[in-house]
Amino acid sequence: MTVARAVRRRVLAAALGAGALALGVPPLAGCTPAQSTPPPPDPLEPVAEQAEIDVRLATAVAAAHPDLARSAAALASDRRQHAAALRAELRRVRPVPPATAPSSTTAPASTTAPPPVVAPLDPADARATLAGALQAAQDMASALVAAVPGHRGALLASIAACCASHQALLP
Amino acid sequence: MSAPAPTPHRATVAALQDALATEHAAVWAYGLISAFVPPELTDQVDEAATAHRARRDATERILSDTGVEPVPTEPAYRTPSPVIDLAGALVLAVTAEGDTAAAWRAVIENSGVIENGGVLERHAQPGLRTTALDALVGAAVRASRWRSAAGAPVRTVPFPGAP
Numbered sequence: 057m058t059v060a061r062a063v064r065r066r067v068l069a070a071a072l073g074a075g076a077l078a079l080g081v082p083p084l085a086g087c088t089p090a091q092s093t094p095p096p097p098d099p100l101e102p103v104a105e106q107a108e109i110d111v112r113l114a115t116a117v118a119a120a121h122p123d124l125a126r127s128a129a130a131l132a133s134d135r136r137q138h139a140a141a142l143r144a145e146l147r148r149v150r151p152v153p154p155a156t157a158p159s160s161t162t163a164p165a166s167t168t169a170p171p172p173v174v175a176p177l178d179p180a181d182a183r184a185t186l187a188g189a190l191q192a193a194q195d196m197a198s199a200l201v202a203a204v205p206g207h208r209g210a211l212l213a214s215i216a217a218c219c220a221s222h223q224a225l226l227p
Numbered sequence: 228m229s230a231p232a233p234t235p236h237r238a239t240v241a242a243l244q245d246a247l248a249t250e251h252a253a254v255w256a257y258g259l260i261s262a263f264v265p266p267e268l269t270d271q272v273d274e275a276a277t278a279h280r281a282r283r284d285a286t287e288r289i290l291s292d293t294g295v296e297p298v299p300t301e302p303a304y305r306t307p308s309p310v311i312d313l314a315g316a317l318v319l320a321v322t323a324e325g326d327t328a329a330a331w332r333a334v335i336e337n338s339g340v341i342e343n344g345g346v347l348e349r350h351a352q353p354g355l356r357t358t359a360l361d362a363l364v365g366a367a368v369r370a371s372r373w374r375s376a377a378g379a380p381v382r383t384v385p386f387p388g389a390p
Contacts, residue, residue: 130383137385194364201335202356210336213360214386217328217367221383224368225375 098150099200100208103215104142106196109173110135110189116175117182123227124182131186131222135193138215145211187223194219239355242337243290244298246330246362249323250283251300256323259306263316268376275320275369279327282362289355317377324370325388327362332388334359363388 118128176182197216201209257276287297367387374382
């Protein structure tokens with residue numbers, strides 16, 4: 057687990073080092089900027105952010121490594137659905153006020169201009185990076201399962217189970 | 228889900244009984260499946276059968292420890308399609324894992340609030356949800372491996388156990 061986290065952090069650092077830093081690279085645990093007193097962050101927010109990062113990572117790996125393409129493309133597809141479901145739940149609980157929706161400072165920041173993620177050049181590194189991301193995603197979702205309402209626990213448990221499945225199938 | 232709002236612990240017990248019923252079915256299914264798999268898959272079948280037997284026994288304990296009679300196994304089960312070869316056996320394996328995944332996900336969904344002093348308090352969250360999560364993860368991983376063994380084009384589902 058520690059290894060997986062370390063790997064993941066290295067990937068993010070690599071993405072930054074590669075000149076991908078634009079405006080708002082999603083921080084590991086952070087939220088988007090707020091002006092005055094923000095409401096306490098929803099615990100699903102970082103889970104959604106991680107799913108969005110994983111979509112970009114898996115897409116980059118799929119494009120760069122033919123041997124990993126099938127696994128990575130399937131992973132990108134499933135993680136995209138995770139992100140969508142989590143965003144839907146986040147919106148359900150805390151809808152964006154209609155008046156401020158178009159120029160909101162919250163959600164769109166990280167989705168409209170996502171920084172590119174660079175896949176590791178070495179196939180073994182790319183595989184390890186995917187495995188690390190999947191383990192981190194599984195751990196993050198699992199850690200919340202017992203601490204949230206039932207319907208959220210069920211969603212997070214399914215996400216953890218999906219990530220575990222992908223990890224088991226990595227070539 | 229859309230249950231007619233029974234008291235929380237009743238919903239939890241019902242979900243656990245459903246989960247136990249799917250574990251009974253899975254144990255039965257792997258008995259049948261084992262007759263149709265080639266030698267290179269027997270370990271995978273044995274592992275799955277062992278996992279489901281352990282889960283069945285643990286679930287029976289949870290229920291009987293709290294004074295609830297665990298549902299018994301059925302003498303036989305109807306399979307989704309005839310099992311006469313490896314392909315049919317793999318379909319059954321994926322089905323059995325999918326059924327247990329759905330049942331354990333429902334345990335999580337229905338184990339939110341445990342009445343003080345109520346039945347199942349000993350297994351109130353986080354313990355029960357963690358147990359259910361482990362079961363769901365195991366089922367999802369096995370289902371994916373069976374889809375892979377079957378040569379299915381899509382081997383994972385985004386939300387294992389979701390209706």
